[in-house]
Amino acid sequence: MEFGTWLAQHGGIAHSEQAVRAGFTLHAIRHSIASGECARVRRNWLALPSAPADLRAAAALGGRVACLSVARRLELWNLADGMNHVSVPRNAIVPASSTLRVHWSAGPIPVARFVLVEPVVNALVHIAECQPFENALVVWDSALNKKLTNPAELARLHLRSAAARAVRAVSSGLADSGLETLPVSRLAASGIRVSQQVMLDGHRVDGLIGHRLVLQTDGFSFHSTAGQRRSDIAHDRRLVLLGYTVLRYDYRQILFDWPRVEAEILHAMAQGLHLAPPQLRR
Structure with a gap:
């Protein structure tokens, strides 16, 4: 085998000792x-x-691709920070850079010497320590939803980081995207419980408050075609005819106009739109 062919089979980059x-x-x-x-x-x-x-940059620093850079590689839902994240040994000397974020902490999973990308679990711990709570939660939920890890594995980890333990405590993997995770997390801060992926009229809804208030989110990846959009709206109409109230929000509203979204949800609850009909209440 030619050396270039072998190198291509190893992701285009390898240590000379491996060769x-x-x-x-x-x-x-x-x-x-x-x-x-x-x-x-x-x-x-x-x-x-x-x-x-990203592999070349990690190798140049004697480190590994880490944190949100791993999330991008795995196409996990994340709120990008525009930085290149690299983990390095504690004694490493790294030149300052406005586009580089260095992680000196080691993840719970040992990594072989010539590996250039942190395992997903190590990346999740880095993310919890590096990012705001909500940003970390959407990535953890995305990793769980894609079955790149599982709750049992995460529960057994001895996490030294309080931030990682806090994210682990509320991550579920039920959300198909961060647009579903964010409302659940934000409303929980107000004491409002949102049930996720509830089956109504033969289809799962993103969120259900109480018995009758349905929350639906339109993300770029999951509602991108005209056919899917028509199907979603048709389901909304059927739910309304069954007595539900449906509030549907898109990517920009969830991320950039949350106060308005939250106010509408709270006004709907103030009107009792989340409650079951009187004859069904116990």
């Missing part, structure tokens, strides 16, 4: 560098020109 263990001679490695097929990164890392930028 030697795979049977490549130092002469073959030097020839690949001299021909421009690959280049050295931090002396002992070898990268193809096509190697992902």
Whole structure:
């Protein structure tokens, strides 16, 4: 096998020791560098020109892709902060950068020497320590929803971080997106419980307050087609005819106009729209 082919099979970047263990001679490695097929990164890392930028950056710092950068790689729902997140050893010296956020703390899962990306559980702990509570919660819920981890595994972890323990305590994985997680978290602060993924009229709704107040959210990824939109609205109409009140909000309203959204929900509850009909109350 050619060295460039082997390197491509390893994500486009690998440590020189890995290459030697795979049977490549130092002469073959030097020839690949001299021909421009690959280049050295931090002396002992070898990268193809096509190697992902985040892996090259982590290797250059002697660290690993971490925190929200892992969330982006895994396409987890997150509120991006525009930073490149890298974990490094505690004794590492890292040059200052306005686009780099360094994590010196080690995650609960040990990582092999030549791994360039933190395991998802380590990334979740970094996120809890690095990001505001809500930002961290949406990523944890997304990871659980995608089954990249599970509640039993997280419950058994010995988390030293109070922030990580706080996020673990309320994460559920029930939400399909952060747009569902955020209202649940924010309303809980006011003592309002939102039941998630409740089956009504043959379809699951994003949230249900009490017996009759339905919350639906339209995110870019989950309601992007005209057909899906028509299906959602048709379901809303059927629920209204069954006696439910449906409040539907989109991405921008949840993220950028939350006070108005919350006020509408509270006004609906003040009118008793979340309560079951009198004949069904006990």
